[in-house]
Amino acid sequence: MEIVMTLLLIIVLLNAIMVVRTKHLLAACIIFMAQSLVMVLIWILLQSPDLAITEAAVGAGVSSLLFFLALKKIQAIDQGKEDSTHEK
Amino acid sequence: MKNDLDRDLSLSLEESAPQASHLDAAHLHAHDTRIHRQDRTYSARENWAHALSLGVYRALSVLVAVGVILVLLWGVMDLPAFGRETNPVENEVSERYLAQGLQEGGATNLVANMILDYRAFDTLGESNVLFTAATAVLLLLRGLQSREANHPLASAAPEAPADPILRAGARALCPVILLYGLYIILNGHLGPGGGFSGGAVMGAALILYREAYGPEKMGRFFSFRTYRAISFFALAFYALSKAYSFFTGANHLPSIISNGTPGAILSAGLILPLNIAVGFVVCCTMYGFFALFEKGEI
Amino acid sequence: MLWWQNIPFFSIILFLLSAAVCSVLPPRGARAWARAVLGLCLAGGALLLAILGQPGSASFTFMMGHFPAPWGNEIRAGALEALLACLFPGVMLCALLSGAPALSSGRQASREPQYLSLCMLLMAALLSQAYSNDLFTCYVFLEIMTLSAGALIVFQNSGRALAAGMRYMVLNLVGSGLFLLGVVLLYDLTGHLLMENLFVSLQALAATGEYHRSLTIIIALITVGLSIKSALFPFHSWAPDAYSSSVPSSNAILSSLVSKGYILLLLKVYARVFGWDLVLLSQVDHLLLVFAWAGMIFGSLAAIRTSRFTRMIAWSSVAQIGYIFLGVGLGAGGGYQAAVFHLLVHSCSKALLFLSGEELRRSAGGSDSFADLAGAARKHPVYGALWTVGAFSLVGLPFTGGLISKLLLGGEALRHSPPVAIITLAVLALSTLLNVLYFLRTMLILWSPDQGSSRRGSLSPLGLGACGLLAAGILVSFFLAQPLLEVISLGLSQFS
């Protein structure tokens, strides 16, 4: 149990550092989702299943979805500029 | 106007800006000034002073990060040890939650007892945080397209019919996910789970259905009116039932809500109906976030 | 349990319920419901103040639920909380009455119910923080205040408001993160979240000298967190934009209510959780004094430099928050009393400045720069006079509450060690001089002989009544200063 917890904590810190260093926003959002999933495992190891379910459903599920949607909308605004210019 | 249009655009060509044909004048002007401004001041490539400040900035931020971490670690060093029974946290407050939680709250999930019965005022505030966020996102994103109909956003995401694999998958998965979310809500007081997580799972089922079958089909049974009605009734029920239990508690009046036999579905007094109410609020809010982000309209 | 002891609980639940109700009502219905609820709770607060204001009355605790305090939640009301239960709904009611035309104009009409629902949530959070006796409950309602105030800023969706809203959100989230970390560390050391039990275990820890480093860090975290959120000087970069870029009622609500809620929470944490001697031990009061001095000077300087009317009022509120923190820094007893008194005066006068200033701006064709506001007060002599009353109170001229709070701050400074007293008095004098400078300049512009076409705007009776009520509040705080100060000192003594 000790080794698994230490490993998970190292992954959590690596995630945080990788988010700061990545250039691509999509990669940052994927790391954010991975972070939530690792947190789910940590909650299970800390004997609080309530938090694991909530973090999985609310943290990993919906907020990562919102991040991807926001990026999709931002790219849509960019493409929107191209689309509307080529329209006519 | 024609020649300075070309001059502007030639300036910003290396910005991979599009080769503009003839746009409507209002959009053209706003569109051009934005490109023009963007490339003038912030292109780090030629501007070495800017590049230098970026480097200094990055080094400074690393220093600040390390500084904050060291100060906090230095302070945290002598905190009570991890996982020890004698920590000051294990005192008479948590002891009562564990020992008499089942008799007083009625729920076998002692955390649900603490959230919805002992410290119910926090969780009442909690679902209102979610309602505040839903109202804020509604104010911000609603009608994002309807106002500027000709704005690029409108033409950005043409309604491509969802591919058959997604439709087949959704037809099989949606009811199962919905059922699983309902299970988590209804068993919130018996095992791990509860209103928040169950509601999010049900919200995910609605999102999958909308993604597969398109907003029109979804709009038939879940429009903005139903969104507003469900979140109103759920929040009003939550506030009124908690007001009843606070009022009876403070004025030492006997409350007519019984705790029922522990372990049964209809046990734990108010905790089950509150879990259902919170589940609906969370489900509507999560679906509302998705709909507002995707199309600016629920 | 006497019947009137249900008033605090009833007003919080009523605001939470009407937040849900306002979101489903049509605009006219929502407006009527919001005003009715605010009026009702104002009356309830006045009744509570009448009962709890008598000398010698004790504060009572109201058990939220069937379980006593450390296990269940509890709210606690004393003389000071009763005074706030009058101030907060009153100022918000005036802000909504006077700001109504801007709210229901143009394309925002259909979004007014959401705006009013956010105001109800903001008021519920303010009252819950004033009454609450548990640190984590304070954090949850602090988060509601951050989100609803952020939504109030970006209500207009204009470019400036969105940028101001984002800067507001980023810095306020840092503030609430630091506050939460302080609360979590406190819980780790003592195992309690209830303020009284925290006080007992912290005194025991201080006696044994254990965890001294962590206690200093905890006090620093909570102080910096709440200073960021209430726009104290070094962390104020978000405040001028946030206070001046939205509809007038949002500007008034934000600058006079939201920052006050956080300062009161800091006062409660100092008085009820740590106790003043623990705060002295951690030298945080010197930090607050230095920030307050700097805020009073640089806030006024920036107000002089800015070329726009609404931004000047926003910058002056950064300086006035410096005054309040000066009172907090000067310590328990006199210092707290001066801080709370100036908090009341500033809350009324700042709301009055923003609301009547908006009327003057509209009568001068809606532009914000001083050049166009020449003679605006002559077109609207009533609003001009009201604006002048607000400006006099912030400068501290006789017959306004501002003078009393300046005298209190000066008097309290004399009781401190010479260096602190000299610097405080010098900074007080200098910042009053700077206040005179920029308010006098603005009044000269406003009252200058009116050359342009006098476009006499419509005088809405409700809006006028609201601004009149605020001006009356300023005058009352001068003439009834003595009983007000007794109620404040009684409330503060009940605090710990």
Added chain:
Amino acid sequence: MNLQILLENRVEAAAIILFGIGLTTLLLNRNLIKKIIGFSFMDSAIFLFLASEGYISGHTAPIQDAAGSLPAASFINPIPAGLVLTGIVVSVSVTAVMLSLTVRLYQRFHTLNLDEIVQLAREANEEEEEAND
């Protein structure tokens, strides 16, 4: 000696390091999306710290069985679990509001860099001023 304590309290130490990284990302990174991710990391770090306080090694999750036969001493402390549950939902709501603000800002200013946004907002403001005169 310090390192040994840190290794023993490694969950809390990792939480504090994550809090430091999240705080500085939120404050010093210029990209709005990165700021929001930084904020979310800061919050989950505080909740990790809070949950690790309530943990008692060798105890199980606080789920009593129907007959109430499990001894009270065999559970971990339920209070941090309840508080963190509230915190996670607060963190998601704030993330949703910040993301919607980012989308609005991008639609209005076409940039995710906060400095540029403030600069463009100030310029847009002066243009409105001139338009009024």
